[in-house]
Amino acid sequence: MTTRLPAPTLAECAHLNPAIWQKVNRLLVRKAISEFAHEGLLTPELQTDGQYQIHSDDGEISYRFRAEVLALNHWSIPADSISKQSGEQPQALDALLFMLELREQLLLKEHVLPVYLDEISSTLYGSAYKHDRAAPSAAELIHSDFQRVETAMSEGHPCFVANNGRLGFDANDYRRYAPEAATPFQIVWLAVHKQRATLSISATLDYEQMMREELGEAQLATFRQRLQALGLNDGDYWLMPAHPWQWQNKLAMAFAAEIAQQQIVFLGTGDDLYLAQQSIRTFFNVSDSRKRYVKTALSVLNMGFMRGLSPYYMLATPAINDWVYALVEGDAYLQSKGFHILREVAAIGYRNPYYEAAIKENNAFKKMLAALWRENPSTHLQQGEKLMTMTALAHLDNEGRALIAELISASGISTDQWVAEYLDAYFAPLLHCFYQHDLIYMPHGENLIMILKDHRVARVLMKDIAEEVAILNPAVELPEVAQRISTSIPDDMKTLCLFIDVFDGYLRHVAAILHDQCAYSVEQFWHAVARCTHRYQAEHPQLVTQFARYDLFAADFAHSCLNRLQMANNKHMLNLEDPASGLQMAGRLVNPLARWRDPASMGEV
Structure with missing residues (x-):
């Protein structure tokens, strides 16, 4: 008797319909323009009507959009403002075509491009699924349990454009x-x-x-x-x-x-x-x-x-x-x-x-x-507390409403106080690990779990330790079996562990959401980060030499670019045993804390 395998069904592509496809392509093109402009791969030109414009490699295609350029060269672009023209003819937004039309500007080599397109296709497939489902709103999610929030996240990594490739899954x-x-x-x-x-x-x-x-x-x-x-x-x-x-x-x-x-x-x-x-x-x-x-x-x-x-x-x-x-x-x-x-x-x-x-x-x-x-x-919870992935602070629901905005609204405190409490729970411990112990993590959203009480961040839990942690001082004594986490890098690269992984890789996105949805400007946000930093430094005067040596109030810092890294080698973008050797740098970013170097300058924004 012949065994029959399950037949393919409509379920595999039920979420792939024209309206949803148009929506997720628009969102991904918005992210692509924003992150590629942030990394200096694209240089949008300001037009006389206040819009920005970029052109395809051959000059035949143009994209026009509104944008606000925020701290850290963050391009905040309303998705509905983007239009595409071929000559005078309007064209539908297509993320795959976008990569092909601008491949030279994006430095996409021929051997990388097919796999990258595969990753973009898979990212769009997943995005369509997320936007087609009956997903909970941001207002509902703040009352949801830990796993409901975890599975409701829709964006993936906030910096990578092709961030849900998962090549190998059917x-x-x-x-x-x-x-x-x-x-x-x-x-x-x-x-x-x-x-x-x-x-x-x-x-x-x-x-x-x-x-x-x-x-x-x-x-x-x-x-x-x-x-x-x-x-x-x-x-x-x-x-x-x-x-x-x-x-x-x-x-x-x-x-x-x-x-x-x-x-x-x-x-x-x-x-x-x-x-x-x-x-x-x-x-x-x-x-x-x-x-x-x-x-x-x-x-x-x-x-x-x-x-x-x-x-x-x-x-x-x-x-x-x-x-x-x-x-x-x-x-x-x-x-x-x-x-x-x-x-x-x-x-x-x-x-x-x-x-x-x-x-x-x-x-x-x-x-x-x-x-x-x-x-x-769950073993860390006390009465009245709940867990939530820190990724949630950068989450927008299917209507574009930010979860962080709902948390702040439900907390009953000001945005400034909410942000200060969050930074005290998240950023201050990272500062201490860095300055006191020469210890760094990979502290992006997915690697931290927040403990919330009354919709406010009470404290955080760090995970993914052994693959991501490093000791930046070879003089620190470690057990023989743990020697591989000891690394020696130049002093000017050590602060990048905070500037790139925390400021640029995560807080930049949170700041932009607060700016757009909570009437809390990026200047107010980075002012709060500066206050947190000064408060930590005032509490630890014994580390004053370290604070001067690794200056978080420096005028600028080297820009390490994640998309450039992925698009240079999307099958093995870094040697994890020597990651610093393969970084893709592109100029420098103005440090948003620099204006508040002097504690006396820390008045209200």
Whole structure:
């Protein structure tokens, strides 16, 4: 009897209709013009009627739009103001054509362009899904639970134009595993032989305890019985989670020899249901919200990287987290701010001997099978508090209303006070980690979870530690296993960790939203950031030498550009072991704090 596979259905493309397609193309063209002008790839020309104009490479096509140029060369462009003409004929906005028409100005090389167009197409596909669904309004989201907010986010990374590529997923995978699809799924469990796999675990935990907590006694016994039924000694194996997509599309074939030789044993799916988070390869347990996050390798291409996990990095992950955790928990100032990290408490990495023998560098072929467990933020909640991803502060609902505007309105306090409390919870701890401990994170929206009370930010939790954290002072003593986080870079690049990752990469977008929707100008916002910085410096006079050496009130700073980076190499845009060497710089940005260098100048704006 012939087995029939499920037939394709309308569901894969039901959201692709003319009205929605027109809307999401307009939004993406708006973002493309804004971010490419911000990075100096495009130079819009001011016209006599107050509009701006850019031209295609051949000069035949023109785009006209209104814009307000804000601090940090941020181009705030109303989407409905954009028009396109070919000669005198109006044309529909088309994000794919936009990339083709301006490819020379955008420095898109022929070998990069097809993959980049693929990423743009996928980003549009996802955007159409998000704008076609019955999504909650910003006003509704401020009352929603943690996971409802997580799955409602619609923009992705605020700087990258092609930010939802996820190349490797098909249309069915999208509805199963994309965060915005909000489809709970079961993860795959494997038994991996200890000859090939390495378990690393926090000093505060042991493997048996963690497996009981994550799987439960009954599930754990079932998996061990399956190993024993195959005549295998369960003591020779670690139990390891994997993404179902990764199992079906990569592991079952690329690791076929390992499976045939019972180095890897498929055990089945677990009982618990998980939801994909904004980072796509991290999953939150919705069957039991007390359990840990699970993060697994996922060999899809997104924003310049194959989203694998390195077994080499996994080896040191818990030790690095334990070290950073001890530092943070032992610092009185950070504790006064309620600042904590979510530890990655255990990790498993599997090394395929064939790829190990074939490849010297640590590339995507060596990152197909690894996983980690991260602490659950729910354990940090007190009475009356709730969790929300910091990405939400840059979120606009399908009608264009900002979630941050609704939070401020519902809080009952002024915008200025709300922003001051937010900066005190978020930015002040980052300053302290940098100046006191030479410690940096990757503190963009997706990597922080806010704890809110009465719609106000009470404190923040930092996550994604081991892959992103760095110590900028080689003299800091680290455990041998954690040495890879120690890095040496020139002094003039150290402050870029705040200027680029915080100011330009995140706060620039929040400031623009407040400017547009809360009658809170960008000058008021950066004035608040300057006040927060001066207050921190006044509270820590012992660090005055550090403040002068790493000057946050400098006149300007080098502009490191993310889209330039992605479009130069959209398959592997940076060497993560030496990221500074591959940065794409384009001129300098005027520092919005420079005007408030003197504390005496800190009057009202």
